[in-house]
Amino acid sequence: MTNQPQIKYRQDYRPPSHLISDIHLDFNLNEKKTRVTATSQIQRQTSEDTPLILNGENLILISVSVNDQIWPHYSQKDDHLIIEQLPKAFSLTIVNEIHPDKNTALEGLYLSGQTLCTQCESKGFRHITFFLDRPDVLARFTTRILADKKRYPYLLSNGNKIRQGELKDGRHWVEWADPFPKPSYLFALVAGDFDVLRDQFTTQSGRSVELALFVDKGHLDRADWAMSALKKAMKWDENRFGLEYDLDIYMIVAVDFFNMGAMENKGLNVFNSKYVLAKTETATDKDYLHIEAVIAHEYFHNWTGNRVTCRDWFQLSLKEGLTVFRDQEFSSDSGCRAVRRIENVRLMRSAQFAEDASPMAHPIRPDKVMEMNNFYTLTVYEKGAEVIRMLHTLLGESVFQAGMKRYISRHDGCAVTCDDFVQAMEDASGLDLTLFRRWYSQSGTPELIIRDHYDAQKQQYHLQVSQITPPTADQEKKYPLHIPLDIELYTKKGEVIPLQNQGQPIDSVLNVIKAEQTFIFDSVSSEPVPSLLREFSAPVKLDYPYTDQQLICLMQNARNDFSRWDASQRLLNSYIKKNIAEFHENEPLTLPLHLIEVFRHVLLNDNLSPALIAEILTIPSENEIAELSCFIDPDAIHFVRQKWLRFFSASLSETLWDQYQKHQTPIYRVTHTDTAKRALKNICLQYLAFGRTDIADQRVKTQYQTSSNMTDTFAALTAAVAAQLPCRDFLLSDFESRWHSDPLVMDKWFFLQATRPEKEVVDKVRALLTHPSFSLMNPNRVRALLGAFASSNPVVFHAKDGAGYTLFLEILTTLNTQNPQVAARLIEPLIRFKRYDSVRQKWMKQVLEKLKALNNLSKDLNEKILKALED
Known part of the structure; x- marks a missing residue:
């Protein structure tokens, strides 16, 4: 029978009836049957004799004892253990069994290959033992692990190792103690046999911290980059935020089976191996950068997530939005800030904006949830980070850091709310952030509609700014927000015009706080070209009627590199939207030749970073184009984008080839200079692949065959597949034969096979x-x-014959019981059916209705399907 969803509301939060100060866990490990003994020190928080209600799922209960006496006053109901007639303070011992090898959902304790590991966020600990599995119950954990030594030579858990020993039957045990109170979602256990990379880090106060990175046997040569990234992140957090690591050891374990990217468990981070393992032959430049960012993200959680954690899961963005902002800043300080910012904004515009327009729209701090796993979203993470960035923009670096220090010192060791964070920033700055708080409670993507007027006689420039947030699936009525609008004015020759009003300088960040506002600038001697929403200063859509000339001026003269890129995207998007309309009217596409010279100028501009040039040259993805309008026509989008690729290729072929040759890197190094060169070289190759077939085929094949690194190899494969070159099948076959035994590399091959733009x-x-x-x-x-x-x-997925949808019905039916979390992520394109034509809508609704009718439909899928099918 379908699990009927129960809606939980943020306003219904109540403090726990009991608190747990300490818990001792004893694991007798075996992959088929593990016995868990949990002894907790508990204090009732209420005056009345309130029963203790513990969470527990898929557990076999053996015994319950209170103060070392068997306790008969308990019952089990609906995944809860209810214990009654308890004293105010007591010791509770629960013994239960679990079966890791049958745990395909990968929550709690499960088997990953030959390794036993855990994933407890958000509700995984209740799959290990009965507990108050909620983030506002913080306890000190001591963990004793007993297992076969030959099979599991490494037994790891949170905190510091305090003792260990061996038994005569070939088993051994290790005991770990974490001195810092933490919620159960941060618990971790790993048992297995690994290769280990060890290192040391000396903190700013002179403490020596042992670093250990555990990887599958034979993969030690892929661990160096992750270790260097960890040390780099530890140093950066000390320098930028003044935060120092607090345990004697920091461990990372890479596992193959993991629902997420990584997990910040205190002192023992469990990682998807994808975000740890890298070497020249197997990892691309982007892989290296992603590993660095994810390693940093999980390390930064030590303070923003672990030492200060969430009161409840509605506050998830408290830790995730803030920590994403911190890892973005780390990546920006470590590399090219403009390119990192462009990558963040591409994700917002292509995916997070789509989420805002979907049935699952929600604020960064939701007011209600059915299944918490469904709220590990781009809205909570990426938009949450943008909200933190807006605070940083409004306060400035020094005041923001003062707010951070106040936040950490005030709430260390506590489970708190988003309001507590904003309050710390308000106290540090003296600013009234009452209006700004709406960003936490209002969903949707705001739109800034900006119009201007220049008064030549008065030499005044007026910006009329209005804001509107369209209704979303979860909220009909919207209110004005506090939107920081970063601007700059230029003359038509590209000279900067100082911002002033009544003779006084004006800050470049305008505070948009009303539904409609007008900003007036004085001493503007000629009609200006405005650079609006610089650095993407707020997660909004911008509606301003730029002319081609204005955008070209910004592309060539803007002091802000992000603004140069943004102008190029707006210029391309204006014609792409026009082309899609022409496609629907069966008219010839408008492909203006004057744009070719603009982009040729960018290609030949030696004053720009090659990485920035590559970003400017990149045509928006089909998903980015889809967000330019409410109605999505995949056929039109694909046709238009292909036309632009061929148009650029034909018109810029000689310049592209010259730049391709100029930016070769004979020796592979992961330096920002070299990765920038490869980025530009390979975007040139992508365009050249759409040129004359025989020449393109030979160029792509040559790069593949002469490549000494995965970046260039994968770029050649990608070009061959995207342009459907004759060599593509041969190259894909060769790649498969070379890498069939390496799962992470084969993931690249699977990706390319799945993204071939062919009906078959x-x-x-x-x-x-x-x-x-x-x-x-x-x-x-x-x-x-x-x-x-x-x-x-x-x-292809949205082909009108419904073949893609039919395939996904079969896949989701299987994953529904096997791994509901993964199934719920895969279903996202289907629940957005209302943005497509009637034929596609019919197909997608049929799939959703059939899934809804499943007798065993998971809570994860149920919530999304119900919301999608609501009128």
Whole structure:
């Protein structure tokens, strides 16, 4: 029978009836049957004799004892253990059994290959033992692990190792103690056999911290980059935020089966191996940068998430939005700030804006949830980070850091709310952030409509700014927000015009706080070209009627590199939107030749970073284009984008080839200079692949065959697949034969197979489900093949014959019981059916209705399907 969803409301929060100060966990480990003994020190917080209600799922209860006496006053009901007639303070011992090898949902304790590991966020600990599994119950954990020494030579958990020993029967034990109180979602246990990379880090106060990185046997040569990233992040956090690591050891374990990217468990981070393992032959430049960012993100959680944690799961963005902001700043300080910012904004515009327009729209701090796993979203993470960035923009670096220090010192060791964070910033700055708080409670993507007027006689420039947030699935009525609007004015020759009013300088960040406002600038001697929303100073859509000339001026003269890129995107998007309308009217597409010279100028501009040039040259993805209008036509989008690729290729072929040759890197190094060169070289190759077929085929094949690194190899493969070159099948076959035994590398191959822009891809994807390197049990494989097909190949996935939808009905039916979290992520494109034509809508609704009718529909899928099918 379908699990009926129960809506939980933020306003219904109540403090826990009991608190747990300490818990001692004893694990007798075995992959088929593990016995867990949990002894907790508990204090009732209420005056009346309130029963203790513990969470527990898929557990076999053996015994319950209170103060070392068998306790008969308990019952089990609906995944809860209810214990009654308890004293005010007591020791509770619970013994239960679990079966890790049967745990395909990968929550709690499960088997990843030959390794036993845990994932407890958000509600995984209740799959290990009965507990008050909520983030506002913080306890000091001591963990004793007993297991077969030969099979599991490494037994790891949170905190510091305090003792260990061996038994005569070939088993051994290790005991760990974490001195810092933490919620159960931060608990971790790992048991297995690994290669280990060890290092040391000396903190700013002179403490020596042991660093250990555990990887599968034979992969030690892929661990160096992750270790260097960790040390770099530890140093950066001390320098930028004044935050020092607090335990004697910091451990990272890489596992193959993991629903997420990584987990910040105190002192023992469990990582998806994708975000740890890298070497020249197997990892691209982007892989290296992603590893660095994710390593940093989980380390930064030590303070923003662990030492200060969430009161309840509605406050998830308290830790995630803030920590994403911190890892973005780390990546920006470490590399090219403009390019990192562009990457963040691309994700917002292509994916988070789509989430805002979907049935699952929600604020960064939701007011109600059915299944918490469904709220690990781009809204909570990425938009949450943008809200933190707006605070940083409004306060400035020094005041923001003062607010951070106040926040940490005030709430260290506590479970708090988003309001507590904003209050710390308000107290540090003296600013009234009452209006700003709406960002936490209002969903949707605001739109800034800006119009201007220049008064030549008065030499005054007027900006009329209005803001509107369209209704979302969860909220009909919207209110004005506090929007920081960063601007700059230029003359038509590209000279900067100082901002002033009544003879006084004006800050470049305008505070938009009303539904309609007008800003007046004096001493403007000629009609200006405005650079608006610089650095994407707020997560909003901008409506301003730029002319081609204005955008070209900004592309050539803006002092802010992000603004140069943004102008190029707006210029391309204006014609792409026009082309889509022309496609629908069966008219020839407008492909203006004057744009070619603009982009040729960018290609030849030696004053710009090659990485920035590559970003400016990149045509918006099909998903980005889809967000330019409410109605999505995948066929039109794909056709128009392909036309632009061929138009650029034909018009700029000689310049592209010259730049391709100029930016070769004979020796592979992961330096910002070299990664920038490869980025530009390979975007040139992408365009050249759409040129004359025989020449393009030979150029792409040559790069593939002479490549000494995965960045160039994968770029050649990507170009061959995207342009459907004759060499593509040969190259893909060769790649498979070389890397069939390496799962992470094969994920790249699965991605390329799933994103081929060919109708036959549905049959290819179906056939690949039985490929020796594929496993529906492994989230990485599922994301690489099926996730890529649904999200990165929209023209085929959304084909009107419904073949893609039919395939996904079969996949989601299987994953519904096997791994509901992964299934709920895969279903996202289907629940957005209302943005498509009637034929596609009918197909997608049929799939959702059939899934809804499943007798065992998971809570994860149920919530999304119900919201999608609501009128």
